[in-house]
Amino acid sequence: MKIAYYPGCTLKTKARNLETSALACLDILGVEYEELPRWNCCGAVFSLADDDLIHMIAPVRDLIRVKEQGQDTVLALCSMCYNTLARANDLMKNNEEKRDTINRFMDEEPDYFGDVRVVHFLDYIRDDIGWDKVKEKVSNPLNGVKVAPYYGCTLLRPGEVAIDRPDKPGVFEECMNALGAEIIRFPMSAQCCGTYQVLGNPEAALKVSFDIIKDASSHGAEAMVLTCPLCDYNLGRRQDEMIEKYEGAAEFPLFYFTQLMALALGASPDVCHFELNRDITMEFLKNKNLMAKVPA
């Protein structure tokens, strides 16, 4: 059965490199998917105020769209979208009082009971496709690439929507391992990059992001993979500021994990849109001979 695909706003613009590379991977792995028609922004963050239900409407509408097109699973690529959709779904499933209020408020929509399964790309591949299938499809293994998987917050916390054990996750490592990469584990792999504080406290966000890069690099990583466009911004696009401000800061290659996955699975580099990454990522791929092996 086809699954529904929820892109979210950033994947259609600033993070096209995440979307197009991930969809190429799904094609190669034989996953049938269909982008949700009429999807709307999920709100990016799950509302933490107990008396605020209006911000649940956006993600719940998206979940209703999934059912409307006859599907029972929705896949997200952006970790923030995943978290927001999964938590809203959880609320609709488990909190009868709030569910009734939301359903009554949206009287133009069919009632919703939290019965869609919300997955992220990583746990979907692990649970429904399997790493063995991924290994079978690898034609351009990432041999000799020392890569640090960075989870960030929203894939692992809070526990009820975590795609793996929040205190000791392994799914990201399993994925990169299946692609042939050498995994570098580092203590700050699930520490926050500062997320939206890039607006409120850009200096604080820059410092925590720099600490994360430094930690990965000092543990021997040559590159980092991640899955959230906001982490990518804080850890990647702000590297110029880090270099200017902190002693010892240097360019560090950062990828959406699906970009390296697409290369390993033999997809054309065109789908990876490396032009949206920092220049150093391209140099890194050439040095590692990862571009050369891809058939033209």
Place this chain on the structure above:
Amino acid sequence: MPVNISKSGSDEKLRQRVKDISGQNFQKCFQCGTCSGSCPMTEHLNVFPRRVMALLQLGDRAALEEANTPWICASCHVCMVRCPRGIDIPKVMEAVRQLKLRQNINRIEPSQMDKKEIEKLPQIAMVSGFRKLTS
């Protein structure tokens, strides 16, 4: 920093509002400091999360208003995952932010943002930032 622990200095309304908005009972906090030790932002805080919980228990509104803690909190949920008392601390921080935001007091002013910065920022940064820091 001196702390007022007199009964008359305790702002009951503040304590009740934060309980209502957060749905959390911060009275359960026994001041172990796991949240402060886990918070990735501690070096930028003038009041650590453990102390925010204490200020709420005491109903010390004046001291709470001086704290930058809820405005630097990135809702990363590490404190919540580790809290031995099961308190959803990010929800408590959200409630303290809401006390201001619901009076139409913005923490950041979108109209003052640098245009070049806006062009560079991913959409989720703007949406989440405005959700958390503006009314």
